[in-house]
Amino acid sequence: MKAVWYSQNGEARDVLVFGELPTPEPKAGEVRVKLHTSGVNPSDVKSRKARPVQDPEIIPNSDGAGVIDAIGDGVSSARLGERVWVWNGQWQRPWGTTCEFITLPEAQAVRLPDHIDDAAGACMGIPGLTAMQAVLLAGDLAGDLTGKTVLVTGASSAVGHYIAQMATLAGAHVIGTVGSQAKALHAKEAGVRDIIFYKTESVPQRIQAITQGRGVDCIIDMDFSTTTDYIAQGVLKAHGTVVCYGSNNAGVVPVTFRPLLWGSINLKFFLVYDLLPKDRERCVARLTELLERQQLRHSIGQRFSLAQTVQAHECVEAGQTIGQVVIDLS
Template identity: 30%
Template sequence: MKAARFSRFGGPEVLEIVDLPDPHPGAGEIRIAVRAAGVNASDWKKRQGLMDQELPQTMGYEAAGVVDEIGDGVEEVALGDRVFGFGGDGAAQAERAVLSAWARIPASLDFAGAAALPSSVETAARALDQLGVRGGGTLLISGASGSVGSAAVQLAVARGARVIGTGSPATHDRLRALGAEPVAYGEGMAERVRALAPNGVDLALDVAGSGILPELIDLTGSADEVITVADFAGAQRHGVRFSRGDAGRAVYALGQVADLVEAGRFTLPVGRTFALTDVAEAHRVGESGQVRGKLVLLV
């Protein structure tokens, strides 16, 4: 099968499409013929050598496609089913991928739209779980207009929370459509939030990693009520929790978000698609920050 891989660390130019043996699912896993695979910031961090130092490395953790092989003990899917989920071996940007967690693709969603969901949805759901977000409270999301932020807004609204979300003025109409009360980020953000919530907010989630943690602590009244998924150094400096998946991933959210999509209560737009052979260009575009919305490879 064709797969994206790199054999040395560096810029997008180190990426190549190579022939690799077809993978096969183990117990509790499935294999899909990949139709689309998501591209994330973790991909270029991996390529730059900021994560795992092993070489060579394949690429991709999320994909959507058609089930073509089923491992032992799996009963809830059949050959030919359309599914999306996580490739546990980090090789989802390929013609075939083994998934360790998955859900059926809603009828209203195409493969590209489904491939855009897993990482953003899991990250958002995990952070909301760790914060204890539920109905009756007010949640502030810093960086609400990106993929993870948009997912967090919609999942929090589905839980019954009041959501205030920061973003540029150009994103405010979309944030309102997702169910958030928008405020502009930048200088004076805390005062604008207090205009909506005079007594502050109950909880805060930092998705942007823009050095805003002190303001979030002030608005919630405690570092214990703040979580970041984007500012590891700031979390250590200010005593804020940094959300990571090694304590357990919220893979249950795949099925939940599929139901929300079908009910018309969840959307995550695809910003741009690329052919698998153009994976290097996808990395260049992603690192530049020029495109709003998820980047997806079509296979």
């Protein structure tokens, strides 16, 4: 099969190789998916640059969509020919989705409704599941989101775009931070009611103005290293909730303790790759419902061929594209 892989960490154009690898065969309990698309996420490029390489070939990217074309023992033959999207394709496994075929446990291949195209399917693994888990946790911890104010940091990102839609569907008043006018328009289309330009405006001051000094009920956060300062400045009301799925500073993040204690603030962190089975099942079920009802907008940014995987990774690293970067495999 045609594939792109690397054997050492480094810059995309220095380490990614385009060529032929053996086509995998499914083992017991597995399916093989003929991939049509591969989604590229920031964690994919970070892994290529820094995650220790422990196998001869690492095929990057965890997300994708395609058709089940072979099954292992114990898998129903009814799944043959089923359109699916996949999750954790390259999590704790060497071969991900920048290739023509992937084998993985059948639970990791989720039915894709007929009216959802393969590009949108490649958005479900990391962006879709992260957004769904974040919004579900916000509801669990803060109560019903109807009438609640939710600050979404990075509201124009691939994940943030889905979070804004899902929180709006759950009845929240969504406030979003963005970095440009183009990204503001993108966030508005997802249901964000109030935009804050974090590069030129004071986020705490704008939140105080929007909420008439009360603060928001919940922050769904992609950058805890910045958000911890917001909390100290009164962005979050007492007994509010922070749901965090990332940080630009992944090392030590200083926090101001007193506002957290005196505000009885709830902190909830999660890693989308490592959801508990019951949480994953709930997220997948809810995502499937939204897809079947056509209640989500899917934003596809630039698209590349498999041979252009270097450019796709560099595009994600540049951080200027609005929408999901997708590699087309067929």
